[in-house]
Amino acid sequence: MTSPETLTLVMSGAFTGFVGALLGLGGGVFLVPLLALGLNLPIRTAIAASLISVIATSSASSTVNLNRGLVNLRLGLVLEVATSIGGLGGGVLATLLSQRQLFLVFGSTLVAMGLLVVLRSGRRNVIADSEADPGPLGGRLQEGEQTYVYRVKRLPLGLGASFGAGAISGLLGVGGGIVKVPALNTFCGVPIRVAAATSAFMIGVTAAASSFIYWSRGDISLVTSAAVALGALPAGLLGARFSERIDPRSLKMLMAAVLLVVGARMAWEGL
Amino acid sequence: MSPAPGLDRAIEVVLMAGLVSSAALLLFGLLGGDPGVLRLGILLLMVTPAGRVVVLSIGLLRQRDFLFGLLSLWILAVLGLSMLIGARLL
Numbered sequence: 001m002t003s004p005e006t007l008t009l010v011m012s013g014a015f016t017g018f019v020g021a022l023l024g025l026g027g028g029v030f031l032v033p034l035l036a037l038g039l040n041l042p043i044r045t046a047i048a049a050s051l052i053s054v055i056a057t058s059s060a061s062s063t064v065n066l067n068r069g070l071v072n073l074r075l076g077l078v079l080e081v082a083t084s085i086g087g088l089g090g091g092v093l094a095t096l097l098s099q100r101q102l103f104l105v106f107g108s109t110l111v112a113m114g115l116l117v118v119l120r121s122g123r124r125n126v127i128a129d130s131e132a133d134p135g136p137l138g139g140r141l142q143e144g145e146q147t148y149v150y151r152v153k154r155l156p157l158g159l160g161a162s163f164g165a166g167a168i169s170g171l172l173g174v175g176g177g178i179v180k181v182p183a184l185n186t187f188c189g190v191p192i193r194v195a196a197a198t199s200a201f202m203i204g205v206t207a208a209a210s211s212f213i214y215w216s217r218g219d220i221s222l223v224t225s226a227a228v229a230l231g232a233l234p235a236g237l238l239g240a241r242f243s244e245r246i247d248p249r250s251l252k253m254l255m256a257a258v259l260l261v262v263g264a265r266m267a268w269e270g271l
Numbered sequence: 272m273s274p275a276p277g278l279d280r281a282i283e284v285v286l287m288a289g290l291v292s293s294a295a296l297l298l299f300g301l302l303g304g305d306p307g308v309l310r311l312g313i314l315l316l317m318v319t320p321a322g323r324v325v326v327l328s329i330g331l332l333r334q335r336d337f338l339f340g341l342l343s344l345w346i347l348a349v350l351g352l353s354m355l356i357g358a359r360l361l
Binding site: 006052055056058059060062063066067069071073074077078080081084087204205207208209210211212213215216220222223225226227229230233 | 278279280282283286287289290293294297298300301306309310312313316317318319320321323324327339342343345346349350353354356357358359
């Protein structure tokens with residue numbers, strides 16, 4: 001592979017790693033079409049490279065987020081279990097729906113979530129009283145001088161979203177953060193920064209589980225995967241650091257924009 | 272503040288160690304055009320999340336948090352299963 005191509009791959013990984021770390025997504029929703037349509041790579045190579053890049057982004061951003069106490073380990077664990085069962089259920093879903101129906105359902109769900117994020121962007125999930133009880137799965141969040149407390153509400157909806165994320169990630173080669181982050185934020189009362197950090201933390205495990213399967217099929221192109229991972233790694237660190245400087249409302253608006261664009265594109269393909 | 276105190280730091284160290292060593296291997300592999308080094312770097316990156324689940328499981332069990340320790344072991348089992356499939360042992 002010539003070096004301009006390698007450089008393009010590194011840049012693609014860096015872009016998706018940065019946005020992924022910022023919003024708690026793996027970045028697969030951008031990277032797979034970028035590699036497959038933009039660089040004409042075979043779809044399986046694109047998915048496999050994207051999974052490797054998701055692992056790099058997840059691990060890099062998590063080192064920053066763990067240090068800041070933004071990752072909710074217990075909530076992440078509970079949701080990870082639902083995601084892993086969803087991963088197994090994905091095979092069943094694939095037999096029930098055609099690829100077009102899947103795109104249509106998934107795309108319109110994302111658009112609906114995007115609209116919901118916009119509508120509820122003014123609301124804050126946190127309690128300003130630092131002595132309040134966060135409950136078994138909630139936690140505390142330090143923002144400047146102020147310590148906020150949040151509780152996890154409507155856990156079944158969060159579990160459902162994580163199950164769905166697991167199911168689609170195996171089928172479409174995405175991490176599933178695009179479903180988890182808005183669901184955790186709008187339905188479960190988790191602050192956007194914690195939702196993003198916890199999702200980014202989980203996604204590495206989801207992507208790793210799928211990556212072994214792609215490895216055994218020989219779909220992992222060494223140079224392609226190495227190049228995107230080398231881009232995603234520093235960008236993931238940078239994105240996680242940069243996220244602190246953006247106010248929660250702007251983060252939500254960015255999330256909504258991503259949901260609307262990606263959702264509309266997917267639904268369009270299903271029509 | 273984390274709901275599982277003390278574990279954040281341990282996981283952070285594992286992730287950082289996995290990232291730094293795999294990044295070094297990937298960089299040398301790409302520059303030197305050595306597929307063996309690249310393969311090792313990518314494999315190391317792929318097992319890094321498993322490493323952090325191992326640390327989380329041990330940490331939770333040592334804190335006698337058996338419910339969450341069990342959930343963590345479940346995740347580890349799922350990862351182990353896909354590794355076995357990946358290695359064509361299943």
